[in-house]
Amino acid sequence: xxxxxxxxxxxxxxxxxxxxxxxxxxxxxxxxxxxxxxxxxxxxxxxxxxxxxxxxxxxxxxxxxxxxxxxxxxxxxxxxxxxxxxxxxxxxxxxxxxxxxxxxxxxxxxxxxxxxxxxxxxxxxxxxxxxxxxxxxxxxxxxxxxxxxxxxxxxxxxxxxxxxxxxxxxxxxxxxxxxxxxxxxxxxxxxxxxxxxxxxxxxxxxxxxxxxxxxxxxxxxxxxxxxxxxxxxxxxxxxxxxxxxxxxxxxxxxxxxxxxxxxxxxxxxxxxxxxxxxxxxxxxxxxxxxxxxxxxxxxxxxxxxxxxxxxxxxxxxxxxxxxxxxxxxxxxxxxxxxxxxxxxxxxxxxxxxxxxxxxxxxxxxxxxxxxxxxxxxxxxxxxxxx
Ligand SMILES: [Fe+2]
Ligand SMILES: [Fe+2]
Numbered sequence: 253x254x255x256x257x258x259x260x261x262x263x264x265x266x267x268x269x270x271x272x273x274x275x276x277x278x279x280x281x282x283x284x285x286x287x288x289x290x291x292x293x294x295x296x297x298x299x300x301x302x303x304x305x306x307x308x309x310x311x312x313x314x315x316x317x318x319x320x321x322x323x324x325x326x327x328x329x330x331x332x333x334x335x336x337x338x339x340x341x342x343x344x345x346x347x348x349x350x351x352x353x354x355x356x357x358x359x360x361x362x363x364x365x366x367x368x369x370x371x372x373x374x375x376x377x378x379x380x381x382x383x384x385x386x387x388x389x390x391x392x393x394x395x396x397x398x399x400x401x402x403x404x405x406x407x408x409x410x411x412x413x414x415x416x417x418x419x420x421x422x423x424x425x426x427x428x429x430x431x432x433x434x435x436x437x438x439x440x441x442x443x444x445x446x447x448x449x450x451x452x453x454x455x456x457x458x459x460x461x462x463x464x465x466x467x468x469x470x471x472x473x474x475x476x477x478x479x480x481x482x483x484x485x486x487x488x489x490x491x492x493x494x495x496x497x498x499x500x501x502x503x504x505x506x507x508x509x510x511x512x513x514x515x516x517x518x519x520x521x522x523x524x525x526x527x528x529x530x531x532x533x534x535x536x537x538x539x540x541x542x543x544x545x546x547x548x549x550x551x552x553x554x555x556x557x558x559x560x561x562x563x564x565x566x567x568x569x570x571x572x573x574x575x576x577x578x579x580x581x582x583x584x585x586x587x588x589x590x591x592x593x594x595x596x597x598x599x600x601x602x603x604x605x606x607x608x609x610x611x612x613x614x615x616x617x618x619x620x621x622x623x624x625x626x627x628x629x630x631x632x633x634x635x636x637x638x
Contacts, residue, residue: 256298256301256302257316259294259297259298260294260295260298260305260316261321261324261327262294263291263294263295263298264307264314264326264327264330265326266287266288266290266291266294267287267291267330267353267356267357267360268326268329268330268333269287270284270287270288270291270357270361271333271357271360271361272361273287274357274358274361275361279354279357279358279361284357288350288353288354288357289350291353292350292353295344295348295353296348299344299345299346299347299348300346302317302346302487303345303346303486303487304343304344304345304346304486304487304488305317305343305344306318306341306342306343306344306484306486306488307334307341307342307343307344308340308341308342308482308483308484309331309334309335309340309341310482310573310617310618312328312331312332312335313331314327314328314330314331314334315573317488318484318488318491318492318545318572318573318574319570319572319573320570320571320572320573322570333360334360337359337360337362339359339360339377339378340378340482340483341376341377341378341482341483341484342356342375342376342377342378343375343376343377343378343485343486344374344375345373345374345375345376345486346374347373347374348374348375349374352372352373352374352375353375355372355375356375356377359377376485378483433494433497433498434490434494436497437472437476437490437493437494437497438490440472440473440476440493441476441480441489441490441493466589467500467582467585467586467589468496468497468498468499468500469497470581470585470588470589471496471497471499471500471578471581471582471585472493472496472497474496474580474581474584474585474622475492475493475495475496475574475577475578475581476489476492476493476496477625478577478580478581478618478621478622478625479492479493479574479577481621481624481625482621488545491543491545491546491574492545492574492577494542494543494545494546495543495545495546495548495549495550495574495578496549496574496577496578496581497546498532498536498542498546498549498550499532499546499549499550499553499578499582500528500532500550500553501532501535501536501550502527502528502529502530502531502532502533502534502535502550503528503532505527505528505531505532505535506524506525506527506528506531507524510524510525511525526554526562526563529550529551529552529553529554529562529563530551530563532550532551533547533548533550533551536550545572545574548572548574548575549572549574549575549578551563551575552571552572552575553575553578553579553582554579555569555571555575555579556579556612556613556614557571557576557579557611557612557613557614557615557616558612558613559571560613561613573615573618576614576615576618577615577618579613579614579615580606580614580615580618580619580622581622583606583613583614584602584606584622584626587602587605588602599626602626603623603626603627606619606622606623607619607623
């Protein structure tokens with residue numbers, strides 16, 4: 253059986269050839285028609301099993317459903333074409349018609365560079381310029397920093413309590429039930445659409461006793477903020493949120509005294525602590541209904557951009573984009589949350605620490621994007637503190 257991954261790569265190969273031929277001849281040329289038919293047949297098969305596919309570019313890399321692709325001539329070329337047309341992401345939804353695919357080829361082959369990218373019912377094109385921070389089609393943008401007078405929506409608060417309950421149950425019975433978590437993430441996503449600044453405010457300066465629980469919800473909120481600012485929506489956005497909620501689930505299998513220890517861990521304690529990504533991934537793998545992305549993220553969220561960190565992986569490993577977002581949210585939250593033994597660090601201090609480890613410890617493009625989000629948030633908190 254052909255895997256989803258190779259079907260998607262073949263789809264992109266057909267789409268690329270169709271785009272090149274359409275630019276050379278016309279969209280109705282026999283060759284283009286044939287290539288669009290081939291691309292349509294491949295993508296239709298994939299969309300029978302998944303509700304959507306997201307293709308995006310981060311720098312020159314092509315990322316499909318959150319997974320950076322190995323470099324190849326045609327994938328790189330496709331990423332270049334997307335970038336030259338100002339398209340940062342393409343979402344293909346179940347129900348996509350052949351005509352919508354024709355429109356995609358037309359947009360990709362258009363000589364009108366930087367022109368409006370059309371979106372239809374099952375085809376969403378988005379443009380995010382990470383370098384300048386300008387964006388279209390993403391709910392994170394277009395709101396002013398002074399727009400934050402709305403109170404924190406009630407719904408996420410109630411949802412948070414539900415999550416706390418789920419978390420406590422897992423802690424006691426060492427068994428996770430995924431039921432409820434997707435609803436909570438949907439609540440966060442909805443709240444973000446309504447009032448992202450207030451929700452971000454929730455992810456800051458919360459107290460410590462239920463550290464792992466609060467930490468997971470903070471990382472979830474920060475991951476959603478990152479993903480939405482990159483134009484990610486729909487199922488992938490939810491899965492990124494769920495992955496964040498569950499990234500540290502492996503800590504439930506680490507002795508309490510190590511988790512709650514106030515000082516620095518000694519060598520033995522740290523080597524036990526370092527097992528939580530593998531323990532978490534293993535547990536999630538055995539839990540029905542958990543998205544695969546959550547398993548990957550639990551496994552990779554302490555794997556640094558330069559592949560140091562833990563667990564050890566082979567050279568050339570390509571960490572998932574969601575894992576790298578989670579590492580950034582995780583780093584930020586660890587320093588920003590008040591603990592019993594220290595005060596939270598200032599946003600500016602955290603930002604400069606992140607700059608220093610960008611490119612080694614943290615993914616550089618995702619870090620810049622995150623700092624942009626945090627800069628807006630800093631303006632917001634300063635104005636509301638008055
Ligand atoms: Fe962790
Ligand atoms: Fe964490």
